[in-house]
Amino acid sequence: MRTNRTVLTWVLAIACAAGAVIALADIHTPARLILTPLFLLVVPGASVVGLLRDRDPLAALTVGAAASLVINVLLAEAMLLFDAWSPRAGVATIAVLGGFMWVLRSLYRGNGSVHTEQGAGSR
Template sequence: MRINRAVLFWVLVLACAAGAVVALADIQTPARPILTALFLLVVPGASVVGLLRDRDPLAALTVGAAASLVINVLLAEAMLLFDAWSPRAGVATVAVLAGFMWVLRSLYRGNGSAHVEQGAGSR
């Protein structure tokens, strides 16, 4: 079961990366709508779930899915409001936001080392 999860994870990562590359490089392929939509729906949600990894898994996935939809809808509304509609800019903005959340998670959680409790009881 562990190998199947790892394979699924890396297939999803590669598909999302391919969606971003296809959209940013403006490559015309029949898989473009599927890969780009996969990137836009999975990446923001996955970055939010990464921030909530100590929570209940179902609650984290629900919040991640909701956050993904909210980020995409707010981005689309802002681009329409400012008359700056561009699918390439939308993908780039989602990538930058997801990267920012990844950096935030790395700073907040550390890079996988042991978590040191700080507070009044740690002295």
């Protein structure tokens, strides 16, 4: 079960990276229609879920999906408001935001190998 989850995670990560590269390099291919929206929807949600990894899995996935939609809609509205619509800039912004949240999670939670208990009510 753990191996299947790891393989699925890597396949999804590679597909998202390919979607970002295809959009940033402006490569016209039929895969662009699937991989770029996959990147735009998965990266913000996965970043938020990474910040909530000790919570209830269903709640974390729900918050991640909602955050992904909110981030993408706010980005699109801001780009339209400032008359700066650019799909490449949107993909780059999502990539930078996802990277920032990954760094934030790494600094806040550590690398995940050390777990210290704090207080009487900790799990």
